[in-house]
Amino acid sequence: MISRIIRSPILSRSFATHAGSNVALPAVLHLKTGQSFVGRSFGAPKSIFGETVFSTSITSYTESMTDPSYRGQILVFTTPLIGNYGVPLNKTPVDSKDVGVVLESQNIQCSAVVVADVAEKFSHHSAVESIASWCHRSGIPGITGVDTRAITRLLRDQGTTLGRLAVGADASASSPTPGQYWDPTTENLVDQASTKTPYELNPTGDVKIAVLDFGAKANIFRSLVRRNAAVTVLPWNFDFNSVRDQYDGLFLSNGPGDPAHCTDAILKLRKTLQEWDKPVFGICMGHQIIGMAAGLDAYRMTFGNRGHNQPVLALASSGSIRAGRVYVTSQNHQYALKLSDPFPEGWEPFFINCNDSSVEGIKSTTKSGKKVWGVQFHPESAGGPLDTIEVSYSSFVMLTGNSW
Numbered sequence: 001m002i003s004r005i006i007r008s009p010i011l012s013r014s015f016a017t018h019a020g021s022n023v024a025l026p027a028v029l030h031l032k033t034g035q036s037f038v039g040r041s042f043g044a045p046k047s048i049f050g051e052t053v054f055s056t057s058i059t060s061y062t063e064s065m066t067d068p069s070y071r072g073q074i075l076v077f078t079t080p081l082i083g084n085y086g087v088p089l090n091k092t093p094v095d096s097k098d099v100g101v102v103l104e105s106q107n108i109q110c111s112a113v114v115v116a117d118v119a120e121k122f123s124h125h126s127a128v129e130s131i132a133s134w135c136h137r138s139g140i141p142g143i144t145g146v147d148t149r150a151i152t153r154l155l156r157d158q159g160t161t162l163g164r165l166a167v168g169a170d171a172s173a174s175s176p177t178p179g180q181y182w183d184p185t186t187e188n189l190v191d192q193a194s195t196k197t198p199y200e201l202n203p204t205g206d207v208k209i210a211v212l213d214f215g216a217k218a219n220i221f222r223s224l225v226r227r228n229a230a231v232t233v234l235p236w237n238f239d240f241n242s243v244r245d246q247y248d249g250l251f252l253s254n255g256p257g258d259p260a261h262c263t264d265a266i267l268k269l270r271k272t273l274q275e276w277d278k279p280v281f282g283i284c285m286g287h288q289i290i291g292m293a294a295g296l297d298a299y300r301m302t303f304g305n306r307g308h309n310q311p312v313l314a315l316a317s318s319g320s321i322r323a324g325r326v327y328v329t330s331q332n333h334q335y336a337l338k339l340s341d342p343f344p345e346g347w348e349p350f351f352i353n354c355n356d357s358s359v360e361g362i363k364s365t366t367k368s369g370k371k372v373w374g375v376q377f378h379p380e381s382a383g384g385p386l387d388t389i390e391v392s393y394s395s396f397v398m399l400t401g402n403s404w
């Protein structure tokens with residue numbers, strides 16, 4: 001395959017991007033479709049394969065990078081300047097009411113980051129280190145000095161594309177052959193991201209919620225604990241039906257990769273939905289699992305929706321959510337539920353994306369007497385706008401029965 005080498009004018013600037021080093025190593029981002037972008041390395045001096053995706057978020061690089069749904073992905077930020085507010089200490093003091101981290105999980109979850117201009121200096125009252133030093137000690141490579149607009153236009157036109165970030169000596173080697181690219185979606189990434197053993201948060205809370213952990217973001221736990229839920233976190237394929245009598249509600253979390261790997265959870269949830277009448281709520285992967293258990297199919301979108309400015313239209317009113325209102329939402333997904341006509345009996349579409357008409361939410365119809373909701377977006381944000389606070393409020397109140 002003939003590869004196109006693309007150089008950015010930003011490359012002419014030179015500064016130290018490796019912790020403890022004054023020399024920025026060369027780096028090249030190769031796409032399986034044949035294009036190569038030449039830049040400089042920061043973070044860990046190592047080469048990796050992954051699925052190249054872009055996010056349009058302007059802030060919250062720390063939250064995005066620790067979101068387990070980015071596992072296996074090379075994350076391209078469309079915002080040019082990344083790193084200017086540094087990275088906070090990612091620990092909260094341990095007591096039963098906190099979830100242990102300030103960010104969305106303990107470690108960086110994406111495989112690599114791609115930025116136009118990584119910030120050499122950072123400034124924020126809670127920052128303890130630079131993005132370059134964080135990536136370096138976390139073993140995550142980054143590339144800077146590349147034209148992220150050009151990369152994003154390619155990803156938008158040709159769709160999410162497999163990639164390789166080649167660093168140091170690897171940067172001068174020729175681009176990989178198509179067969180050499182690793183496709184993370186062939187693996188069950190949920191099984192890698194999920195907890196292996198059950199654990200509890202806020203055990204003295206007044207409403208008992210079980211969480212099936214597909215790779216949950218910490219802000220979901222915070223949202224539940226803040227409403228004084230006693231949260232039991234279970235592995236993604238845990239047999240919830242054997243313990244369901246102990247709980248007041250079930251939550252299904254976000255998670256990485258293709259929902260088709262989660263058939264085990266889908267079949268178990270189908271039984272739960274048939275036999276149990278307590279509230280069930282799911283976000284992102286959790287929403288896809290609920291939809292598939294209800295009989296909908298999921299498909300792979302061309303380039304997915306990642307960013308904090310995705311407009312969704314409410315099609316039904318429920319709680320404080322009003323049909324006809326548009327909410328600006330935080331999103332990170334590649335798959336979506338197919339809009340079928342008719343919708344499976346007992347279900348209705350809840351939200352729809354204003355840009356691409358993809359299904360953004362489903363709910364059980366009140367006729368069935370059950371309260372089951374799934375939303376494709378992240379109402380709990382982190383990162384993202386608080387515009388969805390109303391949706392977040394109604395969704396978590398639906399599940400827990402508790403307000404703030």
Ligand SMILES: NC(=O)CC[C@H](N)C(=O)O
Pocket residue numbers: 069253254255256257258259283284285286332333334335336
């Ligand atoms: N954030 C998520 O839960 C994403 C769900 C799924 N991995 C997708 O890409 O569509």
